[in-house]
Amino acid sequence: MSEVTHPGLGSRRSMVEQLQLDMRLLGMLGAFALVILVFTVATGGTFLTPRNIFNITIQTVSVAIMATGMVFVIVMRHIDLSVGSLLAMCSAVMAMTQTQWLPQYFGLPLGHWAIAPLAILAGLVTGTAIGALHGWLAGYQGIPSFIVTLGGLLIWRNVAWYTTRGQTIGPLDQTLILFGGAEGILFPTWSWIIGIAATLVALWAIWSTRKRKESHGFPVKPLWAEAVLSALAAGAILGFVAILNAYQLPPGRLRRMFEARGETVPEGYSIGHGLPISVLLLILVVVAMTVIARKTRFGRYIYATGGNPEAAALSGINTRWLTVKVFALMGFLCGLSALVAQARLQNHGNDIGTLDELRVIAAAVIGGTALAGGVGTIYGAILGALIMQSLQSGMGMVGVDTPFQNIVVGLVLVLAVWIDAAYRKRLGVR
Structure with missing residues (x-):
């Protein structure tokens, strides 16, 4: 069985139906495209320059890493308000x-x-241990996660302050700074190698999934639809790499690189930044979290518990221990984000991670994670984080004050929840 046929309806099916695209994802992509269009026009094209895209990318990484964990937390019908403070503690x-x-x-x-x-x-150990403590309090002691993590928001920010005696700590180890973005880059050659490898993996995933469905007799997309999706995936990956490679190193930095080797910059020589190591780290996290969500028992238990906690418990799932593991994973990801955040800033400051709990929750919710539980995707959270950072970056470029930027972010969050509620009501889902 290679293609799905519906007598009398096959020729009238829309392209969207044949591609079997997620309508929520299409809506998010449309919103993202609108944000890009508005700010590109408002900035006279500056918003879409390779330099700005590079900056938006590395600024998104820290929040995006935590947003992947927040998806699991919210899917389980919990919330974590402490992620910004926990990031500060780990940092x-x-x-x-x-x-x-x-x-x-x-x-x-x-x-x-x-x-x-x-x-x-x-x-990482600090973040994992504190996250496990939050999960134990919520899962085994029955304290609502809202209260546990609200307390954590207040506690860990100030424990971090006492840990550093309120001082800014720096300079940091030069190896660690490589995880910050601009200082840790792969340059064009390695970026193309990784980009081509990622493209091949994506194409293999698409077509192997099709073959697996066929072998089990499940409906599959038409061949042309698979080809279109493959072309879109390849174009997105290679296009992203090409844009980052197009951002040239500043002459001053290029000169310092050659001087460190005892050489002189050749006349007219230039080289692109390529993929930042922090972005490569985010990609690895996204792949790992997606595999966990879709291919492991742990991931299936998370979605089953979020969909119906009582039924999950009756079916033999240890929902309390599952809660501990989900919050421990969230804590681990906070530690990973702390690494990226302090490396990008090249120091630890008392305000690191401030308001990140808002950004992380907003990224997950804007990305389609339902606060009612049971629904959420990793790729949606990443897209939500990109939308959030693009909004803030664009507003900064056109001179919008920071307070008003936060107002806009808050409005977008409320709008996303309202749209999700309306969508679920239309489908008859509680």
Whole structure:
């Protein structure tokens, strides 16, 4: 069975129906395109330059990583208001580990190769442990996650302040800074290699899924529809790489790179930035979280519990232990985001992660995650994070004040929830 046929209706099916596209995803893509169009016109084309796209990309990474975890939390009918404060706590631990604790108590000099991995490990363990504590309080002690994480929002921000004694900690280890974006780049050659490899993997995933459906006798898209989706996927990946490669290194930085090697920049020489390491890290997180959501028992249990907690418990799912694991995963991702955020800023400041809880929840909800639970996608959260960052970047470029930017973000969040409620009501879903 290779194609689906519906007697009398096949010729009249719309292209959208034959492509079997998610209407929510189409709506988000339409909103994203509208944001791009408005700000491109308002900035005279500056919004779509390779430089601005590069900046938006690296600014999105930290929030997007946490948004993938927030999808699982909200799908489970919980909420995590502490992610910004938890990011600050993990960042404080990493900053103190690399600049003071390891050099003072373990004798590792600044710049030692072991400092960066040990500091990263300390931050990830801190985030995972605190997240597990939140999950234990919500799952086993029956405290609503809203209250647990609201308390965490207040507690961990101030524990981080005491950890650093209220000081800005820096400079950070040079290896760790590579995860920040602009300082850690792969340059065009490696970016093309990774882009082509990612394209091949995407095409393999599309066509292997089709073959698997055919082997089980399930309906599949027409061949032309699969070809269109394959072309769109390949075009998006390779186009993204081409744009980042087109952003040339500033002459000053290029000169410093050559001087560090004892060389002189050749006349007329230039090179593009390519993929930032932080973006590559985000891609790996997205792939891993998507596999967890779609291919593992853990992911299936999350969606089953979010869809009907009572039925899930009666079917044998340990929903309390599942809650602990979901919040521990959220904490781990907060630690990963702390790494990216402090590396991009090249220091730990007391205000790091401020209002990130708003941005992360908004990204998940705008991306189609239902607050009622049971529904949500990883790719939707990433698109939601991109929409949020594009809005803020565009408003900043046209001179909108920061308070009004926050007003717009709040309105967009309310609008997204309202649209989701209307959509679910139309489908007859509670």
